[in-house]
Amino acid sequence: MMALQHRYPLALAIAASLLSGPVLAQSAIEHHVWQDKRKFEPYSRTAESITGAIRLSGNNQFATPGSKMTITFGNGKKAQLTSVGASWRQWDDVDGKKVTAEVFKVAKDPGTLLNGNTLCGKAAKYLVFHESLSFGASLLGVAVFEGSKEPKDINSPGLCGTFNYSVD
Template sequence: MQLRYPAVFTVAACVVCGPVLAQSATEHHVWQDKRKFEPYSRTAESITGTIRLSGNPDFAAPGSKMAITFGNGKKVGLTSMGASWRQWDETSGSKATAEVFKLSSDPGALRNGNTLCGDPKSEPARYVVFLEKSSYGASPLLGMAVFASKDAPRDINSPNLCGTFNYGTN
């Protein structure tokens, strides 16, 4: 009988460890790759145009760097503030993994004289948040939310949301 209890505890420990190990796999998201993203929404088409991300293999590593280049050639540095699993999609109440980046500066006027957050001097864009969004069986979309808040946003309902943009990932 003394051998049965250690065996039961060993099996239980292995069952408990299995899912934990599976969850620790490294995540990889479309915004981490060096690539261009074509506008998928009318907002993205009229304001940013095609965007290019320089790539960042260090997912959610606070302080890691990458850059975004907008359709008119303006390039802005991005610094990761980390990632979270919260409600980031403005059209659904479901949670998603998203990474928050601090902009090195507001890019100013983009396509057609439009800006990310209104007047870049009085209400500059300060943060962008990237997330993957489903597109009904096709490749995922890249979602981008822009905030003018002085503090990093916690979710899509954080103060000073300026706009949301969607891009194709094909």
């Protein structure tokens, strides 16, 4: 080994940096589409007829309990959201895969949205954002819960609506 260190110091340095590369990459900060200040067009018919396009105010504090964000619906109504944290569980109602999602508590239900519809039959209490794919399209999925308990996954009590929005 001593002879290699003297003959190939650059090669050993490169090898060491390549071996440490994945460790550095794993420590990168997560970033998800719902954290960006932007508009999302409806992808599902449900989203098209109930919420229309949505705008998110952005929140650069991923999974930080107490961090705030605003959602604005197609008719201009808004809801203030407060993060309660994130999880790696099944959040898509179609695909059984686990995904990262962030759960937000709704300060006040936005009431009537498009076409006389509401997010839930009762007051929406939690919105959960996650990313998914459908026929190759990147989507922002939103699950809505009316229960008083924080949802733990898509099968939690109180699920009352799911919406999908185009990320592209």
